[in-house]
Amino acid sequence: MLSLLPILTLLAVCSIVTAGDVAPNVGKSFPSVQGTFWNGATFAGSCLLQDYYKSGAPNGLEYVAVAKDVNGNAEYCGACIEITPKTTKNTPVVAIVSSHCPDCPAGALDIPKTLFNRLQGNADGRPGTSMFSWKVVTCPFGKFPKIINKDGSSKYSLSMKVVDSSYPVQSVVIISGGKNLAAYKRDYNYWELHNAGVLDDKVKVIVTWTNNQSFSFSNVDPSSKQAAISDLEKNPNGRRAGAHKRKSFQQARGQN
CATH class of the missing domain: 2.60.40.760 (Expansin, cellulose-binding-like domain)
Incomplete structure (x- = not known):
């Protein structure tokens, strides 16, 4: 019977993120990605921001989940991104990344109702999926973490x-x-x-x-x-x- 120790060790190592290799820089952008209406969304997510921001996203920010291919190891957790709709002329909105989306296409966004409405409007018949661009921006916090x-x-x-x-x-x-x-x-x-x-x-x-x-x-x-x-x-x-x-x-x- 094969020992499970090497397998368990490998899994533990794979769950560790080497910080300098993955943290996104401000300005990192995704020019055309899918965004999906996230029905039943809550601020509580894989980034565990709710451990500190008990009552929801801070500073009046919206929140969003980012595809697992870029945030599966919490690379974007706590980062702020500016989301721009590509099919409407609505104003871009800044949101804090609170979770990853395990089933989203590469670079895609899972978008809560209030944020989706701000970006796409809430007219009857509005599709639940659309195209967006997004980029990393500075968060509107104070000077000190x-x-x-x-x-x-x-x-x-x-x-x-x-x-x-x-x-x-x-x-x-x-x-x-x-x-x-x-x-x-x-x-x-x-x-x-x-x-x-x-x-x-x-x-x-x-x-x-x-x-x-x-x-x-x-x-x-x-x-x-x-x-x-x-x-x-x-x-x-x-x-x-x-x-x-x-x-x-x-x-x-x-x-x-």
């Missing part, structure tokens, strides 16, 4: 999400015990460590956006249920995390 821990996260098994992020997140590095540990983004939109051992009671976290802007979070408790605030937000006149700005994901991996 925050970090939340997943329920059950601890120094033994860290799991954290970056929220209120104006740009997609390129990398997350955990500094513990004098080591820089590159976190991996999982397909449920949390960043975790692989075989990192027991962490310090308080760690430092470096979050880097795809525009190469970095933020330091000092004294982060891996088990806290409170959102962690960046050092720069605590002290706006302080120095930005410049020393870490150029640290690549590959460099961090090399120190594990």
Whole structure:
């Protein structure tokens, strides 16, 4: 009887996303894709944004699901996209990506009722499928992202999400015990460590956006249920995390 261990190990590795290779840059575009009316849609989705934004999409944003071929590993989770209808002259709408669509064609969108109506109108006989273009844009959040821990996260098994992020997140590095540990983004939109051992009671976290802007979070408790605030937000006149700005994901991996 063949051992299941190699298979299970492979499946675990396949569910880990290498951050720097997949996070979309602002301006990334899909010029002509299918969009489908998403009947019965809810904000709760595979990106687990509802863990933080309890009452629905933040800042008056709409929400949308993106095809599994581009968001199956949470690559676009939490990113904002501007959607433009190709068959009407209605105004483009910005939405936050809250889920992936497992059955959609490549690059396609699953669109909730309110968003579909804004893009296509709600006239009788309106088709439930149409063509759209979309592109990644900055989210209308503040200047600083925050970090939340997943329920059950601890120094033994860290799991954290970056929220209120104006740009997609390129990398997350955990500094513990004098080591820089590159976190991996999982397909449920949390960043975790692989075989990192027991962490310090308080760690430092470096979050880097795809525009190469970095933020330091000092004294982060891996088990806290409170959102962690960046050092720069605590002290706006302080120095930005410049020393870490150029640290690549590959460099961090090399120190594990």
